[in-house]
Amino acid sequence: MTTNPAPAPAATAAPEMKTDQMFINMGPQHPSTHGVLRMGLTVEGEKIVRAEPDVGYLHRGSEKLSEVRGYHHCVVLTDRWDYISSMMNNLVFCMAAERLMKIEVPERADDLRTVMCEFNRIASHLLFFGTYGIDIGAFTPFLYAFREREMVLDLFEMVCGARMTFNYIRLGGVMKDLPDPWCGKAKEFLEHFKPRLKEYDDLLSFNPIFLDRTQTVGKVPKDQAVNWGLSGPNLRASGVGYDVRKFAPYASYRKADFEVVVGKDGSCWDRYYCRVREMAQSVRIIEQILDQLKPGPVQGRGVAKVPKPPPGEAYAHIESSRGDLGIYLVSDGGFSPYRMHVRAPSFINLALLQESLVGLKVADVIAVLGSIDIVLGEVDR
Amino acid sequence: MTAHEDLFTEIKAGYPKLEKDRAQVEPYLTLKVLAKDVAAFFAFLKDTLGFDYLDMVTAVDWKGPVNRLGYITEPNPNPFLPDGATPQVQQAPAAPNVAYRESFEVVYLASALSRGRKVMVKAEVPRNSPNLPSLAGLYKTADWQEREVYDLLGVTFDGHPNLKKILTPDFIQGHPLRKDYVHQKDRYDD
Numbered sequence: 001m002t003t004n005p006a007p008a009p010a011a012t013a014a015p016e017m018k019t020d021q022m023f024i025n026m027g028p029q030h031p032s033t034h035g036v037l038r039m040g041l042t043v044e045g046e047k048i049v050r051a052e053p054d055v056g057y058l059h060r061g062s063e064k065l066s067e068v069r070g071y072h073h074c075v076v077l078t079d080r081w082d083y084i085s086s087m088m089n090n091l092v093f094c095m096a097a098e099r100l101m102k103i104e105v106p107e108r109a110d111d112l113r114t115v116m117c118e119f120n121r122i123a124s125h126l127l128f129f130g131t132y133g134i135d136i137g138a139f140t141p142f143l144y145a146f147r148e149r150e151m152v153l154d155l156f157e158m159v160c161g162a163r164m165t166f167n168y169i170r171l172g173g174v175m176k177d178l179p180d181p182w183c184g185k186a187k188e189f190l191e192h193f194k195p196r197l198k199e200y201d202d203l204l205s206f207n208p209i210f211l212d213r214t215q216t217v218g219k220v221p222k223d224q225a226v227n228w229g230l231s232g233p234n235l236r237a238s239g240v241g242y243d244v245r246k247f248a249p250y251a252s253y254r255k256a257d258f259e260v261v262v263g264k265d266g267s268c269w270d271r272y273y274c275r276v277r278e279m280a281q282s283v284r285i286i287e288q289i290l291d292q293l294k295p296g297p298v299q300g301r302g303v304a305k306v307p308k309p310p311p312g313e314a315y316a317h318i319e320s321s322r323g324d325l326g327i328y329l330v331s332d333g334g335f336s337p338y339r340m341h342v343r344a345p346s347f348i349n350l351a352l353l354q355e356s357l358v359g360l361k362v363a364d365v366i367a368v369l370g371s372i373d374i375v376l377g378e379v380d381r
Numbered sequence: 382m383t384a385h386e387d388l389f390t391e392i393k394a395g396y397p398k399l400e401k402d403r404a405q406v407e408p409y410l411t412l413k414v415l416a417k418d419v420a421a422f423f424a425f426l427k428d429t430l431g432f433d434y435l436d437m438v439t440a441v442d443w444k445g446p447v448n449r450l451g452y453i454t455e456p457n458p459n460p461f462l463p464d465g466a467t468p469q470v471q472q473a474p475a476a477p478n479v480a481y482r483e484s485f486e487v488v489y490l491a492s493a494l495s496r497g498r499k500v501m502v503k504a505e506v507p508r509n510s511p512n513l514p515s516l517a518g519l520y521k522t523a524d525w526q527e528r529e530v531y532d533l534l535g536v537t538f539d540g541h542p543n544l545k546k547i548l549t550p551d552f553i554q555g556h557p558l559r560k561d562y563v564h565q566k567d568r569y570d571d
Binding site for chain 2: 055056059061063064067068099100226227228229240242247311312313314315317324326328330332333334338339341343347348350351355380381
């Protein structure tokens, strides 16, 4: 948490009329910050000369908490980081813990994990699609997006009873097998969803006003994106095809044929459209996995009620909906992790703003901030 | 495993004073460098071997099991046990073969995205003077990640442009992720 900074040096492009610098607080209750994020903006007229994102309002110390809880309890903690895509958080923690405990996951459990993660990606990207429209000033797409998002959440509710904070993926497998009508419902949804993507394009993606607001704003060149450690759609929009699902395939992604969506110049629109196109790829993955789903156990053998993995260290990372989500886990042989560190993509993506906002107009701050797609639960952990 | 050996030989060819860490982080090659050489080593990795993407910066406090004083009374509550029964797990037993010591281990993960390789790098700093060079000049992503390590563990990164607290509020004294951190009661308790 920071206090107001000293005045920054004047913007390089000398304005014709000299104005005093002004410090503006945006947030922490501003609706477009999607949570409790405060931006300290120093402006010269309309132009931003310095931007300082201020995080930590939602810090719950989950890394410390994990040091006094058992491994099964930690899965519950993971739900609360990125509460929009909890399945992926469950998965990455379980993968790291399984690596420590040397547990094999049955094939069907891996398939179910993949399917759930991809559904969760669709739900998460739909939320982005809807709220980004609102940020820019288009309210209607939000209602369309939530219509489909509800259906995905209904599918999750059928399988684990929760619509958020699922705790479905457990150490060694998943909580329980699919209920009988689930696969049919899921395929029904996919058939319903595929034509909707075209509808989204008509509604928002190629809307001229939306294009004007986003296509030339907030461009992040390739080398800058890599140097700032961006990941996920933010990195791919800049033209770097880094996707953990291809780079180091986990769960059942090896079985699925899909392409890594890459943008051109890393503008806000590119970041937005990467996500929209990724939803189509998620649909492809789910269809392929569901088609070859075989019956079998969904829980691996050898998961203790109070696991005490042998001393050692492991790192696991996955492609979450926001980027490369990693867990660094150290065990000293006790019943709780000795140290758990979350490589939180939202946190790392957000750091870019202090550089990329400089020189933009105040109204563009919201366009850029929205396009980075952060979840404050994950930024602050 | 051979891929690890190849990478190790390749790095060692350009940077001879290098060794593998005792504790390898599954599934990556884990290297150990001296704390004062961290910046030079990463400059070599980035410029010569194309490790241009820094995934993660974090640190581990090796002082020993965590001090529960002040913020947790019952480590593993089980509401289903009948009254008076002994809890299933009382306290984490001290592991015999873990090298607890008075130091922090700073852990880096770097990637060469174009060649699909990742490497873990560890540097150890003593607990009484936890200083090491900052990587913020090489990788801008180190900026916030080093601030986080500084805030939560109190490791100081020399040469960092803006080293100040980032996650915890201003009134918090000390560094919460240190194993001997004791929570001080504030106005948010009770």
